[in-house]
Amino acid sequence: MPVAAFAGPVHVSHHPGTPSLRAVCRRPPRFSASAPVRRPENAPGDLYVDSSCIDCDTCKWLAPQIFHSSHGQSAVYNQPTTPDAQLIALQAAVACPTGSIRTTKPSRIARDARSSFPLAMPNTLESTTVPDVFYNGFASPDTFGGASWLVIQRGDDPCVIMFDCPRFFKPLSKAIKKMAEPLGGIRYLVLSHQDDVAGHAKWASELGAERVIHKRECNERQGTTACEVQLEDANFPYTLMEGVELIHVPGHTSGSIAMLHRGTQSLFTGDHIFYSQREDRLCGARYIMHSREELVKSVEKLVNIPFLHGWPGHGGHFHFSDEEDRITQITSAVKFMRDSWKPW
Ligand code: SF4
Known part of the structure; x- marks a missing residue:
């Protein structure tokens, strides 16, 4: 069975008079001196991507029914017409690290989109959500739109673990605390590697979390x-707490780590493996700062890691129907990476 990615769950309610998308999504600093303009590649309609897009993939994995790649940036190819589709489009706008997703008119569901984070995530093989896993949205331009996740650890010693950082946004911090406090609070902030740590000190201080990272990913800057x-x-392998293990997955960087959460059968992969829409398959990180051969070995290691749901820092999340499916897909990814893969 093929791996599958995308499409978030939707819950819609309308609040007349809510502010526009521009009002609820802070616009981070621009990457270009000229004012961004609507890209001509967008389909006609109210929703569009502007020229400040950095092609981080976030909108394309979160709302692939609306956004796609066109000439090295994203564009709207399918204008959302239903309330569910409008909500997921605006959730992508909230998650966008550069504020590049715009509407020509104020949207009445913009506030719903913002307050829907942390967002429950789907298992696209079963059209259900994966219990206890949440996407934080609000991606940071300083992590090139890297995804940050929450996972609930249940049992005798409950808590919530955050994996990598979104951009700091006070209402999101409040929402995370509200969700986590009855469950023991955010105990750990696990940092996969140096690219995805932006805002770590602020988040750790706000949430009262202990930061965990590989020593080689640490620096004064x-x-x-x-x-x-x-x-x-x-x-390594390092037992963070019962049922939660950290795995060393060098390749993209030398100290990259992934986190296995046995309760949800989830692996939070950082930047070492993701579902590539471009290749329509599992694939290793596109950028390699350490070693291609070590990255291939790190992916190969996943054959023996008991997980069914993969939550990466970039690109689409992925799901296996069972252990045999995981072994087949990982083995295929390793073969592809050894034989014909061309990382950037
Ligand atoms: S989320 Fe924003 S920056 Fe990232 S690809 Fe989409 S429009 Fe571009």
Whole structure:
């Protein structure tokens, strides 16, 4: 069975008089000196992507029924016409790290889109959500739109774990705390690698979380030398708590880590593997800062990791129907990466 990615769950309610999308989504600094304009590749209609898009993929994996790639940036190819489709389109706008998704008219459901985060995530093989896994949205331009996740650890010692950082936004912090406090609070902020740590100190302080990172990913410039738990190669696999293990997956960077959460059969992969819409398959990170061969070995290691749901930092999430499916898909990805893969 093929892996599958995309499409978030939707819950719609309308509040007449809510502010426009521009009012609820803070617009981060632009990457170009000229004012962004509507890209001509957008389908006619109210929703559009402007020229400030950095092609981070977030909107394309979150709302693939609306956004696609066109000439190196994203564009709307299918204007949303139903309330459900409008909500997922505006959720993509909230998640967009550069505020590049716009509407020509104020949207009455913009506030619903903003307050829907943390967002429950679908298992696209079964058309259901995966219980206890949430996407934080509000991607940061400083992580090139990297995804941040929450997972609920249940049982005798419950808590919530955050994996990588969204951009800091006070209402999101309040929503995360409201969700996590009855469940033991956010105990850990696990940082996959140095690319996805933006805002870590602020988030850790706000949430009262202990930061966990590989020591080789720490540096003074990003302030990660202050992280509370710094792991070395010899520590892996590292048991964070019962049923939660950190796995060393070097390749994209030398100290990249993934997190296995056994309760939800989830692997939070950071930047080492993702579902590529372009290739229509599982694939390793496009950018390699450390070692291609080590990245292939790190992906190969996943054959023996018991997970069915993959939550990456970039690109689409992915799901396996069972262990046999996982082994087949991972083995195929490894073969592709060895034989014909061309990372950027
Ligand atoms: S989320 Fe924003 S920056 Fe990323 S691809 Fe979509 S429009 Fe571009």
